Amino acid sequence: MNKQEYLLAIDKEIQKADSIVILRHELPDPDAIGSQIGLKKIIEATYPNKTVYALGEMNDDLAYIGTMDSISQEVFDASLIIVNDTANTPRIDSPYEVNPSEVIKIDHHPDRDVYGKISYVDTTASSTSEILCQFVFSENSPWKVNEEVANALYAGIVGDTGRFLYPATTTVTFEMVSKLLEFPVKISEIAYHMITNPVSVSRLAGYIYQNMEISENGVAITILSQEQLKEFGVEEHQTHGVISLPSTVEGVHCWCLFVEQPDGTYRCNLRSKGPIVNEIAANHGGGGHPLASGAVVKSLEEVHQMSEELNESSKKFLASLNK
Ligand code: AMP
Numbered sequence: 001m002n003k004q005e006y007l008l009a010i011d012k013e014i015q016k017a018d019s020i021v022i023l024r025h026e027l028p029d030p031d032a033i034g035s036q037i038g039l040k041k042i043i044e045a046t047y048p049n050k051t052v053y054a055l056g057e058m059n060d061d062l063a064y065i066g067t068m069d070s071i072s073q074e075v076f077d078a079s080l081i082i083v084n085d086t087a088n089t090p091r092i093d094s095p096y097e098v099n100p101s102e103v104i105k106i107d108h109h110p111d112r113d114v115y116g117k118i119s120y121v122d123t124t125a126s127s128t129s130e131i132l133c134q135f136v137f138s139e140n141s142p143w144k145v146n147e148e149v150a151n152a153l154y155a156g157i158v159g160d161t162g163r164f165l166y167p168a169t170t171t172v173t174f175e176m177v178s179k180l181l182e183f184p185v186k187i188s189e190i191a192y193h194m195i196t197n198p199v200s201v202s203r204l205a206g207y208i209y210q211n212m213e214i215s216e217n218g219v220a221i222t223i224l225s226q227e228q229l230k231e232f233g234v235e236e237h238q239t240h241g242v243i244s245l246p247s248t249v250e251g252v253h254c255w256c257l258f259v260e261q262p263d264g265t266y267r268c269n270l271r272s273k274g275p276i277v278n279e280i281a282a283n284h285g286g287g288g289h290p291l292a293s294g295a296v297v298k299s300l301e302e303v304h305q306m307s308e309e310l311n312e313s314s315k316k317f318l319a320s321l322n323k
Helices: 003-016 030-046 073-077 128-136 147-160 171-180 187-195 199-211 226-232 236-242 278-283 300-322
Strands: 019-025 051-054 080-084 104-107 118-121 219-224 254-260 266-272 287-289 292-297
Touching: 003 080, 003 104, 003 118, 003 128, 019 030, 030 051, 030 080, 030 128, 030 147, 104 128, 128 147, 128 171, 147 171, 147 187, 199 219, 199 226, 199 236, 219 300, 226 254, 236 254, 254 300, 266 278, 266 300, 278 287, 278 292, 278 300, 292 300
Parallel strands: 019 051, 019 080, 080 104, 104 118, 219 254
Antiparallel strands: 254 266, 266 292, 287 292
């Protein structure tokens, strides 16, 4: 099936349903929420008689994009379920059990679990929000777009491209953004929401710049313990605001933030400007993009092991540059 056929197949399922639930991954980022709220608003604009719910746990810092709904199990069971931006089923954030073979999946991450009665995955898209733009702006699209849709999808694209910094940003990205900007999109407001941190997180940023360990192969490692998070007064989810910091340090090619969890495991956020990191994440039960991945490792020992693997990957990358 081509893109247009996928759009029509998804639209046909939406037309058949009275009630639609849109889910996305846990620990959401702007693209998860932007694509979720964007699709909700698209369906509401296109089919005013249908009821659309966006579900999942969310923190206040993304509420500028939109807020979550709550519904009963009964309504959930009677709804068509669409899952955005989620490569593997364990990461689907849902208050009720989901049957993965019954959902519609829309994603730009490499498939980790192939799931869904319809699964549209385009890894060339910068974000799931960009995929929705391509659907809504395609010729003869059945879907409608309005100011609310445009603001949510714009926030998703800006979030996942790191404000158009990452290589996933393409001519299509800018084409879609230029179409979104035909609506009154709050560009500055959205950007400020993304770059503004509480004082506590800003102080943690200072700590990371001071204390990250940089290996001779350009791998920057930061390990944060539960105790340190308490000292800084930073909640676990807020550490997402400091993941990208080492990217601005000269000579750093890839980096990882390890955050200790209450159960003693470590959440790992791997990022790179060249060395491939998703294979390393996958070695430890995680996954993601070649240049942005994540995993959860069991112990400090595994943290050091993963750091060593990153070092090897960076070493190979540097050797390939010198060939
Ligand atoms: P994060 O570091 O949490 O911002 O995630 C970066 C990317 O890595 C996400 O887009 C996910 O696709 C992937 N990812 C993060 N954590 C995991 C995990 N535990 N398992 C699989 N993939 C993950």
